[in-house]
Amino acid sequence: MKVSFALAVGSLAAGLVEGANAGNGVVQWDIQKKPPPPEAKRLGKRASTYEEAVSNEEMRGGYFASCTLGTPPQDLTLQLDTGSSDIWVPESTAQVCRKSGGCTFGITPSDSDTFRITGPDLFDISYLDGSSAKGDYFTDVFDIGGATVQNMTMGLGNQTDIGYGLVGVGYALNEAIVGDTGSASSAYPNLPVTMVNEGLINTVAYSIWLNDLDASSGSILFGGIDTKKYHGDLARIDVYPTQRFYTSFKVALTSLEASSPSGSDALTSTSFPIPTVLDTGTTLSYLPTDIAMQVWKEVGAIYSRDFQMAILPCSLAASKGILTFGFAGPSGPKINVSMDELVLDLTTDGPPVFTSGKYKNQDACKFGIQNFTQAPYLLGDTFLRSAYVVYDLINNQIGIAPTDFNSTESNIVPFPSASAEIPSATPVPNQAQATIPPAVTSPAYSASPGFTDSAAGSRNKNAASGMPEAFGVPQLCILGLSTMMIMVGSGVFLVLF
Known part of the structure; x- marks a missing residue:
């Protein structure tokens, strides 16, 4: 990754937010420890807060949000990922879906009246465990807990060995297309930036409360803290x-x-x-x-x-x-x-x-x-x-504190503006x-x-x-990273402190 366009991408992320018609709201996904429901249960709009059921899928490796995509809406379950920056979904005709008898977590583009291809054969993302997804970029309606985002740019995995997609919410430089094309001009407003541009939240920021391993509830909150x-x-x-x-x-x-x-x-x-x-x-x-x-x-x-x-x-x-x-x-x-x-x-x-x-x-x-x-x-x-x-992607800061496991109370405080620091x-x-x-x-x-x-x-x-034996002589090496997915090609691993 070359410094020249990487710097421009950082400027682009700030520029997309400036002048956006941001409202006073936040968008929240609730986390529930249960299998994804066959139909996402809409919890409804409460003032300017939106909630959506999400499941903690430990054995599949992450936290999954129930969303909808397209017109009429198609139900989706996507992994929430702060380590990448694209929303991408598998196409229902992809080989991984055909092998498994159909993807519960894929989409059928022809079933959506608002589906539009924006760039053929440009979406290409790979992970260190050897898995990958390739296909087209497209735009469509994307719904997160009742908050509808129009013309959201996403990747369509029609060549993939992964049976579910991701909601990436990282920096613009981490978008797969930027790494693939080597051009800052390829960057687009990803989900957090689009939510600001459409007035759903005030700034490109979100907070995460995963709760404990056995918890029945937690939350992902865009635009504010609890x-x-x-x-x-x-x-x-x-x-x-x-x-x-x-x-x-x-x-x-x-x-x-x-x-x-x-x-x-x-x-x-x-x-x-x-x-x-x-x-x-x-x-x-x-x-x-x-x-x-x-x-x-x-x-x-x-x-x-x-x-x-x-x-x-x-x-x-x-x-x-x-x-x-x-x-x-x-x-x-x-x-x-x-x-x-x-x-x-x-x-x-x-x-x-x-x-x-x-x-x-x-x-x-x-x-x-x-x-x-x-x-x-x-x-x-x-x-x-x-x-x-x-x-906080605008001020490039992290707010952190010990979690309150299984808290039953809530006090949501939105970021007041695009440049405001963490409340x-x-x-x-x-x-x-x-x-x-x-x-x-x-x-x-x-x-x-x-x-x-x-x-x-x-x-x-x-x-x-000393280190005792287990199943054989212990050996230290680079572990097989089959339990995680990290995007490669974006240059994020090249420079240390």
Whole structure:
């Protein structure tokens, strides 16, 4: 990706908002932990707030929104993704749909009177797990919870091996067409910008409350924040640019601490400050190998050669240990993540069983923090459920606070204008310190016994001294990223802090 057009795309995003006839509203999608309904149940318009049912599809890897597209409307279930920037949908005649006997999550273009092709064979997106989608760009009516967006530009996947589409809400530079054509002039107003232009919200910003892993409700809120969905105060931290322009929600992770009834440890890495992207489109979280190994050792996770990832007994979900993530330097916010948010099913047809080692005969689950060998790293849903996060694409800032799990109250505060800063958020002082690498030391692993004592009765007393076996000899490598999708070709991975 060349700097010349990338800078222009950043300017374009701001220009599209300037002068927009923004109203005073917000648009909200509710999250419900249940299978997508055959017909999206419209909850109706409440003042200027819109709601739509969304399901937490853990095994499919993300949070899915029920939307409609076209005239007359066709029901769709699309994954919400802060790590990409296009809405795209599979065509019902795509090969993946024919193989599966039809795509529940695809569309039939000929059934919509308002469907218009805008650019043949221009939509092309690929992911690091090898999946992809290709086809045309088109415009049509798009409905999010009763708020209708006219002439929304989207991608049509008529050549795809993915059976569902995405709602990408990232920066304009991350649009697939910009990476494919190498031209800023190819960029178009994506969903958040179009919502501003059509007066639904006041600024290109949204907040996310995923709630806990087993929750029955949560929300995605465009154009505002909900002050009843987090504890304490929102801290406002900077998004870091790539070569002076903004491509992803990359922030500085500056500390990580493991705490349990047996003690606390400050974990360190040669990669601190760690550039991490806050990405709802990623199921797990991916950290540098050196600190990922420390985390595994603390919590009792072990690397499985068979599954190509760190795994652990499912019983460790009951562990009393927590991991504390710190951002933007010593004065920045800290988010606690408990073990019940980090232990996930490995398969849909029952857990496999450890066949050897200290966990022999125990059910095996995957661990929510894996390793990766290059920046930027990713904090996905296993982290984001524990944080209330506000994404401000105009001021290039993130608001973050500990989530209020299962809150039943709501107090929605809209952004008052296109350039307004995050409501009720306090800027973190001395953020320049976030780029100063701390000293790298070896943890004492005093927290390690407490992570396993509180949950697994078969703990090996010598576990803190080394990595035990599971299913074979443990090997550290770049993990197969089959559980996440990251767009390539946009240049977002080229430059670090």
